[in-house]
Amino acid sequence: MISCPKCSEVGSIMKAGYVRNKQRYVCKDCNYFFTLSNPDQIAPIKNSRRHQTTIIDIARSTGVSNSTVSRALHGHADISPETRNAVLEMAAQLDYQPNQLAYNLVKSRTNTIGMIVPEFTNSFFPNIIIGAHELLTEAGYNLTIMQSNESYPIEVSNTKAMLANRIDGLLISLTQETNNYDHLKVFEKRGIPLVLFNRVCDYVSAPKVVVNDFEGSFLAVEHLILNGYERIAHLGGPLNLLVSRERLRGYRAAMEKYGKNIEENMVIQGMFSQQKARIYGKYLLDLESRPDAIFAVNDSSAIEIVLMALEKGIRIPDELGVVGFSDNPESAYIGPGLTTIRQPTHAIGKTSAQWVLQLIESEEEMILPNEKVLKTELIVRGSSKRNRS
Amino acid sequence: MISCPKCSEVGSIMKAGYVRNKQRYVCKDCNYFFTLSNPDQIAPIKNSRRHQTTIIDIARSTGVSNSTVSRALHGHADISPETRNAVLEMAAQLDYQPNQLAYNLVKSRTNTIGMIVPEFTNSFFPNIIIGAHELLTEAGYNLTIMQSNESYPIEVSNTKAMLANRIDGLLISLTQETNNYDHLKVFEKRGIPLVLFNRVCDYVSAPKVVVNDFEGSFLAVEHLILNGYERIAHLGGPLNLLVSRERLRGYRAAMEKYGKNIEENMVIQGMFSQQKARIYGKYLLDLESRPDAIFAVNDSSAIEIVLMALEKGIRIPDELGVVGFSDNPESAYIGPGLTTIRQPTHAIGKTSAQWVLQLIESEEEMILPNEKVLKTELIVRGSSKRNRS
DNA sequence: AACGTATCCGCAAACGTTACCGATACTTTT
DNA sequence: AAAAGTATCGGTAACGTTTGCGGATACGTT
Structure with a gap:
């Protein structure tokens, strides 16, 4: 009943x-x-995943409490050597691996730095990653890397994922097409340290690590001028990126300083891509009155131009001087050797990482210079050393 | 009182x-x-970190329970459209970001794949990463990358960290110096899928993704022979790596097939490094009876040889044929163009990632072929196209 | 009136750790 | 010997989610 x-x-x-x-x-x-x-219901189907030994298992087997085990494992005080040893032995015996997830949850920190880069097809960003990685691992942090693939929506979703995973800090280099920054302001609001590098923007009040694009660009163009080139063209990048604007500014400044006339039809701004480089390069080389030198916004564009010029039988550097930007690995090996501006990629990564760690470890909001500008270096190779006539 | x-x-x-x-x-x-x-004790120092809005906050503000909020956020059944909307609205208003850590803890899975590579200074591993990254993000997984820096102890500590972070699967390429595999067997024991790629070993019963080093090597040497080279030297890698052994084997097989005599003083094995390459290269080029072709274990060694030969005034390819392995980006641009064997880096990453996901998603232990061998491709450039005399 | 169905919501137990606050048992001091 | 100090250990509430299951209401159906 x-x-x-x-x-x-x-x-x-x-x-x-x-x-x-x-x-x-x-x-x-x-x-x-x-x-x-x-x-008498059937017992729920055992999860097929093997049981991972936890602190509780150790506690039970050793006959002490969870807290004691925790203390023993972390070398805390308030524990006798005997029990500590017993616990450690049992932990080894049971092949215990701490669960970082639970740890992170209770500490509400992950010891992980996030990094978002637009791409890593050429060696530029990988080198930055190496620099950051080195410093972070040494400091006991992990690094998770995501790639926005030069797409704004992916960048946004990446930041969301980073937020969800509760990274302790973010290093980010923006997309070509990013011009809304709400997804970054979330980090400010949350108090999560954020450092922009290389592809930065002015609308976020976060530290920025950049190279001296203006100066590098200036040096490149000055070098061309000093080598006797007169009518220098500029194949630039998209103007919503600060780097493109700075490199353009350096170009203009150098031209102006030496009293060279800038022919505006020889100043082109466009997206970064091999295809675009070929189109713009062809345009410049086919001009009825061809420039006698081209300063390109990056090495891959410059290399395209060199190759096209050689195909057309234009002699480099005598008939055409070419200078690139970034010093890609292949630039040293191409035909006459590409003169370029070397960026301290390693240092960019290292500096950014260092900065984000500083922000994390500083309790009170530190007042820091909000921009760090790293030096560039002119690498002179064959593509610009004209035989003075 | x-x-x-x-x-x-x-x-x-x-x-x-x-x-x-x-x-x-x-x-x-x-x-x-x-x-x-x-x-009147000072109130515990407020955690400077701002409070992150949680599900509980939403529940309180909306006047429903946690479970209802959870269900609403995940589009579960058992919830009326009105409450769902109310919850979603409130979530947006409070700028809610889910806490992946808590989620992972309760689900005991992280949706994250770990990847350990020995280095990423040259483009080889970055390209593999790109391939894996692409597939994984598409499948909704994250990728955390660690670098062992060609050091066995670091590799071990990396695997420990991966374990602690409860990755769902691991992709790993071993160090030059790894010859103990206990740290990998832990993954087996735990039932965590593991895939080895490129630098693999036989002592772990895990899927392996490699390229056909033997065949690639054979093709390279055969190509040299068919172009009329007779006395072909081999500059090889460290013999504890399978890739080195396989490439050596391919070299020998091709030489044998075409009845060419192998002069053992022209077969050298050494560590991967630019310095070593220069030393061994100098040795080979300074030999009283110089080889008429060199097959190098990788492109960077081959490039060193090409550069040294050009310095010495040795004509390439007429006096010396050179073939490398890997098709580094700079190989296309160097002097005469370096003939090389292209490895499908992208596919290596993609295949490995695909495989690890299969293992994760297959409930029962699937019987899979435990090795996948990807095809290599001979890229013929100037460094080996001899003007037949 | 008695029973059946559908829909919606809340309770509370996990997940594995840490850390605060007590609670013992013992040793030392007065 | 009582009082005070010391050295270890345990209980338990967090951390933020998910989820199984029970409970409640509103109808619809015999």
């Missing part, structure tokens, strides 16, 4: 429908609804 | 030592020990 779990009444129990395929009853006395639990 | 918090007695309170620098009392009546909490 069924009795009410509440008033123990037996007589006034009635069926009252089904809930999840189980008979439901109601006690008319106390108006209490209930269903009967089936004790 | 101090009164017992339990029996409110005042007379029989006595000091009873210190606990963490705080006076401790005991009530002789009820034998109750206690310390006085200091209400």
